[in-house]
Amino acid sequence: MYQSSGWLDFCHADQPGRVGAVYTGSPARPEAGVPVTAVRSMGNSFYRWDELLTSRGLPSPGPRGLMTGQHWGYHTQVLHHPALTLDEAAAALLPELRRQADAPVTRELAGIEDRDPVPCMAMYLDDRTVAAFRRAGVTAPPVLLQLEAWIPVPDGGWEGYLDSLGYKRSVRVRRDRRRFEEAGYRVEQLTLDECCEEAGHLLACTQRRYGHAADAKAFAASFEDQARAMRGRTEVFLARTAEGRPVGFCLYYVWGDSLYLRAAGFDYEALTGAAEYFNVVYYLPLQQASGRGVRRMHAGIEAYEAKALRGGRLNALWLLDLSERSVLAGRDEEVAAANAQTLRTLVGESRTVAGALADPALAELL
Incomplete structure (x- = not known):
């Protein structure tokens, strides 16, 4: 890709x-x-x-x-x-x-x-x-x-993935999914060109949380360039509160038998502590992948422990x-x-x- x-x-x-x-x-x-x-x-x-x-x-x-x-x-x-x-x-x-x-x-x-x-x-x-x-x-x-992480997507869909994690880790993932669903977020599946401004805002929120200067408009413009260049291949999960406020997004690409995680951002002040990051960035894409012939998910660099706990091989x-x-x-x-x-x-x-x-x-x- x-x-x-x-x-x-x-x-x-x-x-x-x-x-x-x-x-x-x-x-x-x-x-x-x-x-x-x-x-x-x-x-x-x-x-x-x-x-x-x-x-x-x-x-x-x-x-x-x-x-x-x-x-x-x-x-x-x-x-x-x-x-x-x-x-x-x-x-x-x-x-x-x-x-x-x-x-x-x-x-x-x-x-x-x-x-x-x-x-x-x-x-x-x-x-x-x-x-x-x-x-x-x-x-x-x-x-x-x-190091880069690849998370295998085994046979058996979502349940097959959970089985591959072992008992303790699968219990954690199931609990994370349940907390996210009970929090009442509304998740939309979009293309990047439909949500560049919101994605730019959320990415800027994440950058500022970690002490980096961030220009939401510049991020949005870059996402517009990416959406235009990738010609409809972009896919986004966007999570909103029940009132419609965007709180998190994940941009990814499905290419051949692989799913590539590309970018993510969250408005941390609006989160309720319902494992939003792991749900939007890992679990939702993995559930999506299991029904599309994807055999592995490219989770990229850094945050190694979080990825390893979710089945990533480094x-x-x-x-x-x-x-x-x-x-x-x-x-x-x-x-x-x-x-x-x-x-x-x-x-x-x-x-x-x-x-x-x-x-x-x-x-x-x-």
Whole structure:
């Protein structure tokens, strides 16, 4: 979904002229492709590779260059024709990405002088994609950025999901659902273009709750851009009080066999303490997914314990320097130590989060 033309159109509206793609094959029959972004400055701090590396005590090539990936979504995939393996796609794309990094248009967009090397940084890759690029010849070790949660949607619909949680967790979920239903909220299922202003207001409420500056009108305008770019693919649960006051929303996309949670916001002053967040963001989408052939829900980064308690499995997301002469090459031990520290910070003291790590090799870093 985050590599779709609609999503890249949305990213392009935010960074005009800087978002595109590198592909192999012909325009009529592309064989492999991946989004790219020419970076001069980055508004989204989660994508500022320079700060992310230096905060881990690792060397950085500087803040400008060519980024493999788009600057919203925190999930970058290589797309390829079914006749190709992921390894073959990565091997074909790697030299093209390096050539694009050194191209005059990239230098101009990123503001890098002709004599200086242009970094080629891939952001938010999963384990399989990292391994494919490494087998293709990337020498730099991967740097752990975040964990992402995928919640399986088992057979049996909603009841099948509850059974998969085990007794104690399913009791908690049932209690949360009952409290929400008894609170008397009215839930509407809408498209984003029908509720941009309300979604912008609710997202601003959440941002302010956590101490961030927030402009409701700017959020609403961004949602309008997203609704226009995604061409009717947006879906929203909007919860109101009995009097009609909007109190919470969740924006999501159904794409293939996956449901992607994208954004959520709540007017916390209007809530009654009826597990509104968990109902609107997790339970309602999961109930929706079970009847539409969806096999898993992408719950994204952060809030790991809440997601793990609701069946989420946690996978690593990595930064990988694809540059031919990476500043990270040969620093495997330093990077491994930084990755272990990052994972310990992300997991904290939570046994629930540690137990939800999908990769046993990742758990060994703890």
